[in-house]
Amino acid sequence: MAAYVIRRLLQMIPTLLGVLLLVFLLFKMVGGDPAEILGGLNASAQQINEIRQQLGLNEPWYVQLWIYFKSIVTFDWGRSWATQEAVSSIFATRLPATLTVMLPILVLDTVIALPIAMWVAYRRGSLADRTLMVVTTVALSISFLVYIIIGQYVFGFQLGWFPVQGWSDSLGTNLVTYVPLPLILALMVGVAPQTRLYRTFLLDELGQDYVRTARAKGMTERTVLFSHVLRNALIPIITNVALVLPGVFVGSFLIEVFFSIPGLGREIILAVNRSDYPVIQAVAIYLAMLTMLINLGADILYKLVDPRVVLK
């Protein structure tokens, strides 16, 4: 097991180097001159030259790449160009808000979608199953934007059940007051595709021979469904959760922008609008690392769920 983890960690290095190179090249080749962006419209040639000197932009590209590489290895991401805030402190202060919204969404998405999926998969082809499939297709065709715009208008503005937007310093207030509305809207959009997906996973398992065997042995439907089918369907379900988990850390851009939640997603949008390269680069690389670690975690989890899985 330890050997496996170490090998997987080593395998991440080339991918990570690739991500570094991709981000570096993109911003270097196509991204325009950061000194001109930083200096603003009224900067003189001398000022721009000074900024270039300061950022090391007058060095040859391989020196720049080295500076860049060093900053990443030492976790010294530098400072935001727009606000002079250290990028590490941006992460530290914005991430809690993002997780406060996104973790409940992820957990509830899964917890709600799974029973529905089991129910409709078990009654495949029934009216409930077909109705659900049609409803999810239509629900999915409408942009999340529309849900937020209408939800905010109806529940926040017209009915006044929730504040339209806002955030506080206390976790309790946030969870009780500010999270519910984005949470409900995200669930309205998120549960449908999850249900569809889990339904497919469960249907795959329900058609297997072991289900027939279990039934033939006279096991109750409950045992068949919960201890046989569910356990086997867990692998694709874990894969799917692992797939969306990295997204949790950037948050939903739309939710954070609409509800004025001071999270990482909104920060990224701000950075994008201000061409704040250090922040965007740091987020991209940090998230790539996280994604790979989560994938590794998921693979280890498979082993725990399914003893047949051989890690190699």
Place this chain on the structure above:
Amino acid sequence: MSAVLNQVPAMVAQRPEGVWRAAWKRLRADHVGMGSMAVVLLFILLILFAASGLIAKGWQKEVGVPSAPPTFMGPAPKVESTTIPVPKGPNVDISSVDPLAPRYKEWDERAAKFKSEETVKAETLPFGADRLGRDVLAKATKGTQTSVFVGLMGAAIAALIGTLLGAAAGFFGGKIGDFLEWLYSVFTAMPDILLLLVFAVIFGRGIGSVAIILALVGWTSVYRQVRAEFLKHSTRDYVRSAEAIGASTASRMFRHILPNVSHVILVRMSLLVVAFIKFEVILSYLGLGVGVDDVSWGTMLAESQSELILGYWWQLVAATGFMAVFVTAFSLFTDALRDALDPKLRGLE
């Protein structure tokens, strides 16, 4: 009788049904698939008309009063214009102290040289008007053109990149395969939306750049599948026979294998179209999508947010309605296409 019997061997000798013909047969039997295809074709027709300038050409013209309601609601109630009451008392001649008085006559003469035409602005429009008085129906038509074009174009470019790289990786393997696998792992190491934003910063706004951004992010799913198919096909007998009779590498890849996997690419591509249209809406809303002079479903939704608070709901409904109908029809069509072309994939996703 004998004539009928004689025909039988001829029919048997016919070529077996091609994959496309068989798929068309399966698709024709699928009522939902055919219905959704008709809707998609109608939309394509609409887009062609809009692109050629036959309809919705003047979507930027302010043809109605600002925020004119849809026709069925009738014109907006007239707001009593509040005027300052005329002061009572004698009208004092202030021309002796008014510093502008000597020039009034000159200005009147100059003003008389210009003719101003009073354009009649419609009180109501079929789908209402936006904040500037532009026809929402024309905007939605033009927006459909932009959004669908971006989706189709992006998916086509993504399919091209994914097919070329996937074919190379699957067919050659070895060093090239390793390199492309590495490239794939780099592009999939970040969540899609983040990669989209990184590209959006660099490429800027505009219909073309949005399509390219989407393609650069979306090619990986095509690559994955095309590579798997090429891996499988490259060792098949028909490809080896082609090699034996001297078919070149390019010919084997693109004349022999590609037609056998093209249905997979088509299905992947249409899945991408739906995803790209949704991404375009989000990017445009965030101000990273199409240019300021273009209209798309995303920019319409962005405008409608502030209109809704004032009670002008029609732009929101128009954009949502067009999008919902098209995306639903296209998704159903994709499902039917997948069932028809690749029965193995049935029920997935």
